[in-house]
Amino acid sequence: MKTLAWVTVLVSQVALANGALDVKLSGPALTALQREIAAAKKTTPGAFAAVAQVRAQMATLDAKKRGRFAPVTPRLNSIANATWALADALAFDGKLDEALPRSAHIAWQSGLLEALGDRREPRSEALLVAALQLELAPEVLRSAADGLGRLGTDGAAAALIASATERRGASRDAVLAGMGTCRRASVSAFLATQLSRSTTEKEQLALVKALSVIGNEWALETPAGAPVKAEVPQLRAIAAGALVKLFSEASGNVRQQASDAILIVNAPETKVLLAQVRVKDPAAVDALIAKTR
Amino acid sequence: MSSKRFVALVVVVVAFGCEKPTARLETGTGAVTILPGTPPIDLRADVNRNGKLELDVPGEDENEETWDAAHGAIFLANIDDDDGRCRSTDSGGRPLPDATLPNCNDATDEVVNGDDDVADLAQLAIKAWPEAPAGTVARLLINEAAADKVRLFRHAGDAYQVIDPALPLALAELTAGLSIALEGKDIVRDAAVWDGFVDVTLQVVVPEQKYWKAGTYSDTVRLRVAPVLTFHHLLPTETAYASAVSRDPDSAAFIAELRAAVTSASPNMRLVTPAVDDQWTQDFFETGYASVPGPDGAQHVMRVFFRSANIENPFSRNYPMREAGRVVFTSFRGKNVAGVQQIDLTSSEETQSLNSFGNFETIPPHTQGTKQWPLGRVIRGSVRGFAPDQSFVSMTEAQRYQEPSVNIDTSWLLVGHVDETVSFLKASTPRGWILLVNDARLAKTMLEAEVMRGNGAARLFVGKSWVDEMGNEPPAETTISRLLANTAVMQASAEAAVKVDEQLAIIKRETGITDAEIVRVPFLHEDVQGTSLAHQPGTVNLFVIDDKTLAVPDPHGPVINGKDLFRAQLEDALTPYGYTIRWIDDWNLYHRMAGEVHCGTNAMRAIPSTKWWEVTP
Numbered sequence: 001m002k003t004l005a006w007v008t009v010l011v012s013q014v015a016l017a018n019g020a021l022d023v024k025l026s027g028p029a030l031t032a033l034q035r036e037i038a039a040a041k042k043t044t045p046g047a048f049a050a051v052a053q054v055r056a057q058m059a060t061l062d063a064k065k066r067g068r069f070a071p072v073t074p075r076l077n078s079i080a081n082a083t084w085a086l087a088d089a090l091a092f093d094g095k096l097d098e099a100l101p102r103s104a105h106i107a108w109q110s111g112l113l114e115a116l117g118d119r120r121e122p123r124s125e126a127l128l129v130a131a132l133q134l135e136l137a138p139e140v141l142r143s144a145a146d147g148l149g150r151l152g153t154d155g156a157a158a159a160l161i162a163s164a165t166e167r168r169g170a171s172r173d174a175v176l177a178g179m180g181t182c183r184r185a186s187v188s189a190f191l192a193t194q195l196s197r198s199t200t201e202k203e204q205l206a207l208v209k210a211l212s213v214i215g216n217e218w219a220l221e222t223p224a225g226a227p228v229k230a231e232v233p234q235l236r237a238i239a240a241g242a243l244v245k246l247f248s249e250a251s252g253n254v255r256q257q258a259s260d261a262i263l264i265v266n267a268p269e270t271k272v273l274l275a276q277v278r279v280k281d282p283a284a285v286d287a288l289i290a291k292t293r
Numbered sequence: 294m295s296s297k298r299f300v301a302l303v304v305v306v307v308a309f310g311c312e313k314p315t316a317r318l319e320t321g322t323g324a325v326t327i328l329p330g331t332p333p334i335d336l337r338a339d340v341n342r343n344g345k346l347e348l349d350v351p352g353e354d355e356n357e358e359t360w361d362a363a364h365g366a367i368f369l370a371n372i373d374d375d376d377g378r379c380r381s382t383d384s385g386g387r388p389l390p391d392a393t394l395p396n397c398n399d400a401t402d403e404v405v406n407g408d409d410d411v412a413d414l415a416q417l418a419i420k421a422w423p424e425a426p427a428g429t430v431a432r433l434l435i436n437e438a439a440a441d442k443v444r445l446f447r448h449a450g451d452a453y454q455v456i457d458p459a460l461p462l463a464l465a466e467l468t469a470g471l472s473i474a475l476e477g478k479d480i481v482r483d484a485a486v487w488d489g490f491v492d493v494t495l496q497v498v499v500p501e502q503k504y505w506k507a508g509t510y511s512d513t514v515r516l517r518v519a520p521v522l523t524f525h526h527l528l529p530t531e532t533a534y535a536s537a538v539s540r541d542p543d544s545a546a547f548i549a550e551l552r553a554a555v556t557s558a559s560p561n562m563r564l565v566t567p568a569v570d571d572q573w574t575q576d577f578f579e580t581g582y583a584s585v586p587g588p589d590g591a592q593h594v595m596r597v598f599f600r601s602a603n604i605e606n607p608f609s610r611n612y613p614m615r616e617a618g619r620v621v622f623t624s625f626r627g628k629n630v631a632g633v634q635q636i637d638l639t640s641s642e643e644t645q646s647l648n649s650f651g652n653f654e655t656i657p658p659h660t661q662g663t664k665q666w667p668l669g670r671v672i673r674g675s676v677r678g679f680a681p682d683q684s685f686v687s688m689t690e691a692q693r694y695q696e697p698s699v700n701i702d703t704s705w706l707l708v709g710h711v712d713e714t715v716s717f718l719k720a721s722t723p724r725g726w727i728l729l730v731n732d733a734r735l736a737k738t739m740l741e742a743e744v745m746r747g748n749g750a751a752r753l754f755v756g757k758s759w760v761d762e763m764g765n766e767p768p769a770e771t772t773i774s775r776l777l778a779n780t781a782v783m784q785a786s787a788e789a790a791v792k793v794d795e796q797l798a799i800i801k802r803e804t805g806i807t808d809a810e811i812v813r814v815p816f817l818h819e820d821v822q823g824t825s826l827a828h829q830p831g832t833v834n835l836f837v838i839d840d841k842t843l844a845v846p847d848p849h850g851p852v853i854n855g856k857d858l859f860r861a862q863l864e865d866a867l868t869p870y871g872y873t874i875r876w877i878d879d880w881n882l883y884h885r886m887a888g889e890v891h892c893g894t895n896a897m898r899a900i901p902s903t904k905w906w907e908v909t910p
Contacts, residue, residue, distance in 0.1 A: 054760060066573050066888045067646045067708030073821045074885070075779075075826075079758040103642075107587055110822045118781060142823055150780075177823060181784075193398055209823070212788065216739070219784035222777070256702075256795070263791045291794070 019108050019254070020094035021131055021140075029126035035088060040084035047082040051071055053079060054079075055108065062104035067104055069139075072111030077118055086116040087125055087127055097199035102137070115148025117181070120224055125151055127158045137253070138174040145178030151185070152227030157184045164190070170202075172222050177206035180213030183226045188214050188235035192242035202252050210242065212261035215239030233268075240267035248277035266293060329506045334419035334431075336468075336512045337496035338366035338475075342906060344588040345654045348470075358513040360490060362909045366516040366708040367585045368415035368443070368491070370477035372398040372631040373595050375409035376909060377791045378864060381623040389824060390611035392693040394622045395600075397632040400478040405453035406445060410630055412593060414446070415516060415585070419462075419495055421470030428500035430677045431462040432471070439491040442479055442518070448472040467497070478557050480583070480597075482635060483684070489518045489604055519583040521597045521633065522905060523656040525669035527726055528898035533838070534891045535894050536574045536617070538565035541884040544572060547893060552843060553837070554875035558796050558842035567624060571617030572882060573892055575712065576649035577601045577844035578621050580897045583631075584905065594900050602636040602648040602682040615639055637684040647674060647681040647703070650893050651710035653689075656699060657726040660905070661805045667903045671695050672800075674703025674711050693910040699795040701802045707824040714793050715800065715831050719840045719872045720810075726813045727870060728800065731833050732791050733786040736815035737860065740773050750775035751858075752850035753829070757880050759839040769885075773851050776817065776828075785818040785825045793823070812866045815859060816848065826887055830880065834889035838875070838898070842869070846889040847876040 041048055054061075060244050061070035076086060086095065090112045095165060096105055113131060127147040130155055138142060145163070148156045160179040167175055172239060176194065179187060191214065195207040215236040219225045226232045240262065247258040270292050278285040303407055314645040339345065341352040341364060376691035379397035381514035382388055399410050419431075433445055433456055446453040447466070453474060456462075462471065494513040501507045535551050544732040552564050557813040571577055579599040587593035600622070603615035614636060621632040641650070671689060675681055675698075690696050716729040741750060753776060754769040776782060800806060827834075830846040838844055850859035864874055877890050 052762065061886075063570075064572065064886055066576070066886060066892060067706075067710075068643065068824075069707070069822060071707065071821050071826055071885070071887045074819060074826075077761045085573050091636070107822075114820075114822070139822060146823060187829060192804075210629070216784045216787050219780050220786035222780040224778070225780045237883070258793050261790075261796075262794060264787050 001190050002089075009193070010204050014093035018093055018095045019091040020089055020096065020112050020132060021091070021136070023091050023127060023130040023134065025091065025126065028173055032123070033091065033127055037088045038085045041088075044081040047079055047252075048088065050079040051076065051082055051085040051094070053275070055089060055094055055096065058108050059100055062101055062107060065103070069107040069110070072107045073118075076111050076115035079094060079115075080218065080230070081140060083116065083119040083121045083124060086112055086119070087124055090116060090131065091127055099289075104138055105236070106139045109140045113143040113147035114150075115147075117150035120150055120152070120175070122151060122153055125153055129155065132159060132163050132175070134147040135164065135171070138170050141171055141174040143177045143267075146181050149179050149182030152182055154184075157182050157187050160187060164194070172278045173202050173206040174192045177209050180210030183214050183220065185227065185231040185235045185238065189237040192238050195242045195246060201254055204250070205257055206259045208254070208261045210248065211239040211243055211265045212272050215265035215267060217264065217266040236265060240265050240270050240273055242276060244270070244273040247283075248280050252291045262288065263291055300335050309367075313601055321858070326332050329504055330798065331620040332425070332429075332497060332505045332510050333420075333816055334495055334497045334512050335419065335420055335422075336493065337420060337504060338415065338417045338514045338515050338516060339586060340492075340515050342367065343365065343585040344591070345595070346418055348418060348420050354792070357493070360513050360515045360517050361586045362907050365906070366415060366477050367394070367519055368477045368516050369413050369519050369583055369585050369593075369595055370480040370631070370786060371400040371410070371413045371687040372477075372479065373413065373629050374631075375413070375628045377627055378406070379622070379626060381619070388612070388619070391614040391619075391634075394619060395632060397667050398626070398631065400444070400476055403455045404505050405476075405657075405906060406472070411453075411474070412679040413474050413629075415470070417445075417473040417475055417493065419473065420818040422467050422505070423462060423469075425467040426476055426500065426502045426505060427462060427464065428502070429467060430498040431464075431467050432496045433458060433462065434494040436492040436494075437550045438487050441507055442477065443491050444476045444478060445493070446474040448474050463700050464846040464875060475516065479846045480521050481518060481688070481691040483687045484693075485687075489693075489852070490522070490690070491518070492751050500561075505659055506908075510765045511654075514885065517906075519585050519595075520694050520905060521581045521583050521599075522668055522692065522694055523579060523581045523653070523655045523671065524896070524898035525657040526717045526839075527657045528901055529839060530559070530837065530896045532563045532565055532896055532897040533566045533836070533894060534567065534574050534896065536572050537568050537570065538570055541572075541882070547877070547879060550767050550877045551890075551894065551910065554844045554877065557839055558838045559874070562838070567617075569620060571615070572886075573617075573649065573651070574895045575651045575892045577603065577615050577618040578625070578895065579653055580895065582900055584900060585650070585837065586904070586906070589804070592900060592904060593852040594629070596630045596897065598632050598644075599650070600632060600634040601650055602634075602640070602685040603636060603670075604636070604640065605646055607638075607642065615877045620891055621633050635682075635688045637682050640682045642870045644681065645677060646709045646715050647679065648685065649710065649890075651708070652703065652716075654711050655695060656800075656804060657719070659724065659804045659806075661803060665908070666695065667907055667908050668694050668901060670803075671698035672711055672715075673698055673700060674706075674709050676702045676704055679704040679709070685807055688798055692906050694908060698910070699800060702792065703796075705792045705825050707821050707826040708887050710892075712834050713827065713831055714796060714833060716835060717844070718812075718837065718870065722810060724806065726810075728806050729814050729833050729835075730797055731789065731827075731831065732813035733793070733817055734790040736829065736859075737777070737783075737786060739815055740777055742804075742850065743773050743858065744777065748851065748853055751853055753851050754849045754880075757849055758864065759885055769880075771901065779819075782828050785820040788910075789818040789825050797799045814861060814866075827884070829887070830858070830884045831889045832859065834891040836894040837892050841871055841873055843872055844877050844894070845874050846879045846884060848879065
């Protein structure tokens, strides 16, 4: 039995090494994931084939890309019943040819993370949390936070806050920038607090982006936009408050991005909040109030 | 010749009665003492800009050492390849490296390559001074900043010989006069290095003798190199371009549709289809022109193609740049057609997309306040920390006549190009053009209205898919209600609405355009890697065939009462301006790869009647 257990562990480690990311899963989480994937392979084999097809196209997609990265997420999003096919590619069977350009790897890894998160399947939380704990390119780490955030679970929120707290520098900025998809009051409060303490422009911009996402008016109107509807007024007010405060204190690009974010959030209390800081720069505040709807 | 010297010359002419001073003195009465005169040295260029060099027209000589919108000589950078001598491969048949590929044009040799080449040279002349005394030493000097930017030829009969500024001219070239040709060796690349002006000075050292005041005399003519200017959408298309990607049926289908649209609108318009494995025809080259005064008020024109400053293979020593851009030199460079390349190979990977020319557009002519841009004005996506190759930007800034550029924030977009959200169309309005701008808010409102009308189940993207060659392709098809419920789409669209408003505010401020002159183009965005991308086909990303016909991406929108909702909206919006829309299905080749029709096309347009040299930049 002991030998068999070691074999299982070895097989698992080998299998994990072939995933798009070298995620570290073990124990019940690994077993559960393997079980879900095995079951899905029987019931939705087409989804696995479709994800594999996108992977096979990555060299072409990257070579033909127009912008920074090939748009992989929409392709993966369009594959029906693909939750476990995406998880399989992330963890076990989705490694790209190492010779492909960095941009191809980033697009593929980010696409998998975002598309998996967009399924909003709580059972994928362990895998997405494991991905968030890796040392990844900032773009991929941002997507890991983004994908995990879309689950909106308590566990996702806690993992995101922990990751952002523990990390430093560019990787912290990446997590901050991506975690706005976790539309929970705790995350909004965390982001607001971080913004009040932030002194670097890069971090401020990451936080502004996250707050504009977490409080995004149109996203919150969608059925899956907020996992806990009761928290919406609170998380949006927190986001608006933090952004208005920054708008009143910042200058240049940070102020412009804060201004845009305030309009994207478009919280009911925005005008009141702006009126409270009007004394600092009446003309700028009035101009922003005029843009609010 | 300067006005001061002109006065001095008058004195000489009066004193000698327009005769040889020696003859006059020999027959003098002795009652009159004739003082030695100022030598009549005279260097001329086409200062009055009528396309010909005139030695006896005073206007050709007035204020010749200065340059403004009213007067001043002009020359071309002679960087075309009139006799087709430039090669794109080495002796072994290997493609020339990116760094050396541009290093061949008519100015890279010291030969005047035929009559076409002569036409690209500026004509100057030293007016004959038959009385120049023996011992006079004359030189042609060029100001230091421009010394390596131009070349002077002496022209006698059909022969052109390079003038070495270090060597004096022959005395006979003063006494008989000298025909000179000036050849520009390059355009302005960086105004901090060279501002495009050249001061050519005829310097004459007159020795001690009886008849002329001894000393050093000079006559200076100022010339300016023609800037390279880009085209705006108000100018008629002469040649359209779309890449023919090998073994790609979607590329063939796109070209067929585009050809049908172009042919039906303008039967004589050419559609050129470069055979490159790069479908983004808008991005890897930009068309422009340089012009100088020609005879009878015409412009003598050199077409110019810029190669995009894209780094594609950063670790390749010989071929780091975007390969398709080589067509600028391998296919386009030729008679009266130049190629220009300017790149900083150390620019960041993150900002490479901004160097594609979908991010380099030209706002049509406009006036704002006291400033005028009669030739249009560059617009690009550029903000601090997310800006295109600075060396390329410096080069376009140095052209001056379409600058300063209007810079808007495109950092929130996955691709980051201005053509994703704005376009410009000719219109019979006082301004002469309208602005098309993406409006995600309008798209949402239109779709919500259909839900209210009970059409939430109407389908979009029917028959389309996001992934190719699947056998069992995941369909892109969705419904209005599902689209409005898509969190990632609505999140990105809310952001797009605000960010486009911000872009629009800048364009309004810089051009003075008003809401009445803006056509809203509705489509929603989606979130990809924290950035934004058109989820519905981005119909603002269109190709202007002529002032009546547009090639626009098919929106594949919901069909309500037999009409595509988004087709109908845009047709209704543009019909009052006289436009017919040719809908192009670009879904497979472009839309799902983050681009649309404009991204896949390019155009060489007609030269504007406005002459740049008559404009004050």
